[in-house]
Structures are given as C-alpha cells and as structure tokens.
Amino acid sequence: MAKSQQTFSKSEKEKKRLKKRQDKQKKMDARKAEKEENGSNGIQFAYVDHNGNLTDTPPDPDLKVEYELEDIQISVTKKEDLPEEDPVRKGKVSFFDSSKGFGFIIDTENNEKYFTHISGIIDEITENDKVSFELEKGMRGLNAVKVKKI
Numbered sequence: 341m342a343k344s345q346q347t348f349s350k351s352e353k354e355k356k357r358l359k360k361r362q363d364k365q366k367k368m369d370a371r372k373a374e375k376e377e378n379g380s381n382g383i384q385f386a387y388v389d390h391n392g393n394l395t396d397t398p399p400d401p402d403l404k405v406e407y408e409l410e411d412i413q414i415s416v417t418k419k420e421d422l423p424e425e426d427p428v429r430k431g432k433v434s435f436f437d438s439s440k441g442f443g444f445i446i447d448t449e450n451n452e453k454y455f456t457h458i459s460g461i462i463d464e465i466t467e468n469d470k471v472s473f474e475l476e477k478g479m480r481g482l483n484a485v486k487v488k489k490i
Contacts, residue, residue, distance in 0.1 A: 430490065433469045445473060445484045460485035 386394050390403040429447055436443030441458035473484040
C-alpha cells in the first residue's frame with residue numbers, strides 16, 4: 341500500500357492559504373458593503389492646482405501661467421560653474437599612537453573624524469596639535485594625508 345503524500349507541513353500551508361483567501365474575500369465584501377452604505381465613490385478625478393497641490397476641484401484658469409519652451413532648463417550645473425574648494429583643511433589631532441603609526445584628526449569645519457597613517461604625515465604630530473591636511477579616498481572612507489603641523 342502506498343504512503344499518503346499529504347504531510348503535516350503541506351496541510352498546514354494549505355490551511356494558511358485558504359484562511360488568507362477567506363480573509364481577503366471578507367475584506368472585499370466589507371468594502372463593498374461600506375461603499376453601498378455610504379454611497380461614496382471617493383474622488384473621481386484629481387486635479388493639480390496652480391501651487392502643485394492635488395485637489396478635487398478644477399484649478400482656476402485665471403491663475404494659469406504660460407512658460408516659453410526656451411525658458412525651461414533641465415541640466416546639472418557644470419563643474420566650471422562650481423566655486424573652487426580649497427583642498428587644504430584644518431583640524432586638531434584627537435588621537436595619535438606613534439608606536440603603531442596611526443591616529444585620528446577632527447576637522448574644524450564639520451567636526452568629522454578622519455583616519456591618518458604615519459605614511460601620510462609630513463611633520464611630527466602629537467595629540468591636541470593643530471594641523472592642516474588634505475583628504476584622500478581610502479579603502480574604508482576618507483583619510484587625512486599631507487598632514488602638517490600649524
């Protein structure tokens with residue numbers, strides 16, 4: 341005699357699917373009943389007024405603004421138009437371990453903490469020294485390089 345292919349997990353999954361289907365049907369019936377009871381179909385049309393907000397009434401045609409096609413600009417600012425940013429930053433050494441050869445510098449402008457390695461240091465530095473440095477993309481983020489004591 342062959343063994344039944346219906347396992348406990350299969351029957352449980354089938355029960356869940358059936359219950360989900362029944363719940364969905366109940367929700368649909370409840371929405372239909374509420375719609376018939378209230379007689380409301382919601383907003384039939386959505387309009388955009390002169391401020392760009394969605395409304396259920398049409399916008400006032402007197403407030404309509406016409407634009408010339410040449411006035412519309414879709415672009416990204418060119419690199420030449422951007423102001424030049426000074427690559428040299430100033431900061432304060434928050435931690436430096438000379439035996440291990442690394443430390444951290446806190447930028448005075450944005451209080452960001454940057455990692456620095458002994459290979460990127462020009463002058464001897466210790467903790468709480470004011471320094472100038474440049475940023476370079478490293479493996480784990482931005483690193484301070486060309487570190488000089490001020």
